[in-house]
Amino acid sequence: MKKRYYIVLLRVLAPVLAIVLSALMSSIVILAIGKSPLQVFYTMFKFSLSRLDSVAIMLYNATPLIFSGLAVSIGFRMGLFNIGVEGQYLIGAFLAALAGFSIKGLPAVIHLPLVILCGALGGMMWSFIPIFLKVKRGVHEVISTIMLNYISYSLIHYLIADVFIDKSQKLIQGLGSILSRTPKLSPSAMMPKLHGFLGLFGLQLPRHVYLNWFFPLGILTAALVYYLLMYTPFGFELRAVGQNREAARTVGIEPERVYVIGFLLSGALAGLVGLSDLLSYFGYMDMDFPRNYGFDGIAVALIAQNHPLGIIFSAILFGFLKRGAEGIQTLMGVPREMVSILQALMIMSIVVIAKLMNDYIKRLEKKEEMMVCSSENSSPPA
């Protein structure tokens, strides 16, 4: 029985080991650009963790990644690769923005949830196309979601620049042209920041921090996804389909049904990815609306090995790296690409270490079973 705890410990240890290994490897890269790895890492930690505003920014950075990590992980769990989170969150964010600027006069308690719902709906709509194509026509979801990402880029571009462009923008007399952006969202659609709440505990966040209620909402969502996966019949079906589709089908589970529901759920979560930025920082959608959260979500999910609660931590880790990158860039003149390299190394080492670790754990379990069997066998025959 003791061994079981050992195995659990090894599982938790795997990502930690991967982080250490990737740090070691990136040290080599840091040395190559003539800096001291120790100093770089020290600066990163100090800058990110010793200041209240940095910690808050780190969590703000992590917020969209929690949602996109969860969205990707649900796909992975049922054996599908949702690369389309990227497009799904842009469509979701746009639909949320639309509900935010076109509806006026609603109280915030109704308007904000409505806007969030629209975000989820947008993501869901965009994820329906690839899963419909997959289940009905056998189109591989990787291909269709990648292509839909490009379509979403152009579609958003068109909607913002041509259809919904804010014509009420004031120009300085005869100078320049108006910005390509949507009208501003009603204040009732905006997500309150966490400043007031944290103030109750004596934590005063500065104004340049945009940490908002989407962060706790993300944690809550992760917990809900965890519950769904581990404690509900549907979650069980989803995992069963993901790990052995044929066996699931043989015992009466319809993989296609699981795929559709699971993918729509993944899309709905993806639709929430951009909302933290939209509803607290931007307040409108423009051409500079952040991209790549969908792809980062893949890395976040991989590092967490698709564990919903692990995703919270790996998202925060990415938030930390992003904030730390700002630190080493301004304080030490290290290019922020350095951090991209670190992230890439981390993903590679997690994949390798997770594989090694799992093999090792399997061997342990085999051994354990042998011991159980042989101890039973060696009792004298009745």
Added chain:
Amino acid sequence: MDKAVVLRGITKRFPGIVANDRIDLEVEKGEIHAIVGENGAGKSTLMKILAGIYQPDEGEIYIFGKKEKITSPGRAIELKIGMVHQHFMLVDRFTVLENIILGAEKRLGIALDEKKCRKAVEELLSLYNFSLNLDARVEEISVGQAQRVEILKVLYRGADILVLDEPTAVLAPQEVKELFNNLRRLKGEGKTIIFISHKLDEVLEIADRITVLRRGRVEGTVLPSRVTKEDLARMMVGKPVMMKLDKEPVNAGDVLLSIEDLVVKESSGKPIVNGVSLKIRGGEIYGIAGIEGNGQKELAEAIIGLREASSGRITACGRDITGLSIKEIRDLGVAFIPEDRHRQGLVLPMKVWENMMLGYHTKKEFLKGKSLNLKAIRRFTKNKVEEYGVRLSSIEQPIEGLSGGNQQKVILGRELSREPKVIVASQPTRGLDVGAAEFVHRELLKMRKKGRAILLISADLEEVLSIADRVGVMYNGKITAEFRPEEVTPEDIGVYMLGGDVKAGEGK
């Protein structure tokens, strides 16, 4: 005269297990020496050591009196040891001749000297009296012929010691006879044969001496004339084994499963089940014998709804189930034990208790509100584990860590504990050792006594004949003959397995 093979104190350890524990073995030149033992007794490991695939941790090997180290499969061939694997290693699209010479071609400069190769192989054919068409493609020949190709491959490479790993597992009785004739012929020409098997009748028939392995050790070497099948089984298992199952007479009840004119087509449109009709009553086991690939698997899958019937009707428990979903069919009381445990029966990385509820996870007793009642599921699993004697360290462990027999017990526990009325069991004892197979048979007979209708599909004729009430032979998508087991011999059935009157061993 020097002995062909002498092993002294061969020990091979794997993490957590001693696969071969101080094995001593002497094989005379020109004898057929059988090695028997249950799955996991260490037969395969020992053979892989002889073939140069594994290196022993301890011990010495003498080949024709000289101490040797068999460091690689290539070295084994140099020492004139040829391995005939259980799973054929042939290139389907090459001809028989090409397969035989592949990797050991005779050359003319840099070109292949086909004439010389063909002559050499033809000489072998006539020397050992093998019948084979050298220009047939391997994909067109029968299993028995493919095996002869494998044997010729090692002979062509000059082997004097042939190691055959479970050679009869895939053969029909007639093909087994043919194989045995070939082996006797080889022996007559002075070849030494090491024959691995767990089929005791065959071993007693063909071997000059028999060495029994049990749990990595040599239990003893015996002469077939001095022992009975029961003796061998006892040596293998370590305790007396009931060779005859007590099959009580049961009064057959109502027809619970009836199939009328069932046709199932492959995706190419070719019918793979082609007009099968049968009726099974409660308390009856209907066995289907046949060489694999004649539509048995598809028949089973059509019954439980995994495959669409393109015509015909399936009725279970009085209801037409043709076209119903798998879930609906299962809910009506049809249980399925699939032939491929790992692919269809279990989700290997999942825990034992998760596998135990698979397919039944929406049953009321496993739910609490809309969530899973993990407590109830674990309790149920613990009960079943105890009832069926599943050996495991914890029900939390992934099921892939369990042995094949224990995995099958979990499937039985899951499928049989819900009082199904119809049971479709496809190759339920494949890959299981004697003890576990006996357990499966007893469970099926228990279900028979309880009045269930059971369809048993098996490639193991002995199994079908020992527990079925009626036996149908499936060939080419049809049931070509039906018998009561007491009125036929395996040879009779074998004729139909090969497609009727086709000459033994040449069935195609």
